[in-house]
Amino acid sequence: MRILDNGLPSRLEVGAERLRSYHVLPFPLSRKVVYEYLGEYHDWSGTGCYKCPWLLEVIGSSYGSPTNCGFVLPEACAPFSVRSVMVQLGMSSDVKCHLFVAHESDEYGNDLWRDECAPECGGCVPGFQPCHLVVGWSKGSATCVGWQLLERLCQSEPERKVLWQYLRYAKGAEVPMLLPQVHLDRERYRIDFVAVVPNSTRDQYTRYAVEVDPPPYHGSGIDSGRQQLLERHGFVVRSLDTKSRWIDQVRELLDEFESLMGA
Numbered sequence: 001m002r003i004l005d006n007g008l009p010s011r012l013e014v015g016a017e018r019l020r021s022y023h024v025l026p027f028p029l030s031r032k033v034v035y036e037y038l039g040e041y042h043d044w045s046g047t048g049c050y051k052c053p054w055l056l057e058v059i060g061s062s063y064g065s066p067t068n069c070g071f072v073l074p075e076a077c078a079p080f081s082v083r084s085v086m087v088q089l090g091m092s093s094d095v096k097c098h099l100f101v102a103h104e105s106d107e108y109g110n111d112l113w114r115d116e117c118a119p120e121c122g123g124c125v126p127g128f129q130p131c132h133l134v135v136g137w138s139k140g141s142a143t144c145v146g147w148q149l150l151e152r153l154c155q156s157e158p159e160r161k162v163l164w165q166y167l168r169y170a171k172g173a174e175v176p177m178l179l180p181q182v183h184l185d186r187e188r189y190r191i192d193f194v195a196v197v198p199n200s201t202r203d204q205y206t207r208y209a210v211e212v213d214p215p216p217y218h219g220s221g222i223d224s225g226r227q228q229l230l231e232r233h234g235f236v237v238r239s240l241d242t243k244s245r246w247i248d249q250v251r252e253l254l255d256e257f258e259s260l261m262g263a
Helices: 082-090 145-153 157-170 224-232 246-261
Strands: 012-014 022-024 032-040 055-058 066-072 099-105 111-117 179-184 189-198 205-212 235-240
Touching: 022 082, 066 099, 082 099, 082 145, 145 157, 145 179, 157 179, 157 189, 157 205, 157 246, 189 224, 189 246, 205 246, 224 235, 235 246
Parallel strands: 205 235
Antiparallel strands: 012 022, 012 179, 032 066, 055 066, 099 111, 179 189, 189 205
16 A cells, blocks of 8 residues: 555555455546446437537447547545545446536535436436435435445445445535445455545545454454554554444544544
8 A cells, every 4th residue: 555645545455355356546547537338329419418418429420329428527526535436436347337426616615516327328318317325315215336336345234334324424525435445465454444534725634444343353342453553554543333322423433534624
């Protein structure tokens, strides 16, 4: 795990399954997001595909030709945020979750996010829907294709409960992702969750190691050797116990992140 001078990891490997892990960067390369051959060209006198804000190019010239879709990740997105991570996972060839993100501010300085996803594009705008994961399950569904991927990356049911609740509390805010099962020290250790939290000016970053229900995976509590190892790697260590007011603990963890971010 290479760490830049400002505390930002250059890359993280996530996932509990040895044969199914993903590498995540702070941002997609060049911030340009391209979902190749995602859709099909269906245009009716300029009223179809060419009115879609996510169309990049048509591969061919005939009706039904494949299209590349995508966007440039907004500058308002932070490294390793929920949006940045889910966009990158969606760019993997074996993932059927494609997140599209746009951002603007209103006259009062409030962030206005547009988060849409398309498991498949039928060549028309109605194929897009709100991203239930990013908006914190506030648009009529408590699961989605993206969530099914995150579930697989976790190791235990308590971890899934914590991550689901964290996303529910975040509810579309630009906050760090709780990255599940981050590999440390050439796979000898994995951390239940890692969060990379920026300060208010995004020129320094704090790395959190969040351990969930230490028994039975880490012995009774976080043993001192493991905690010292994480601290030597520059992590702030937090432990969550899902057997005791765990929902409050998740809320307090998000509050701590937002306080550090100056939100």
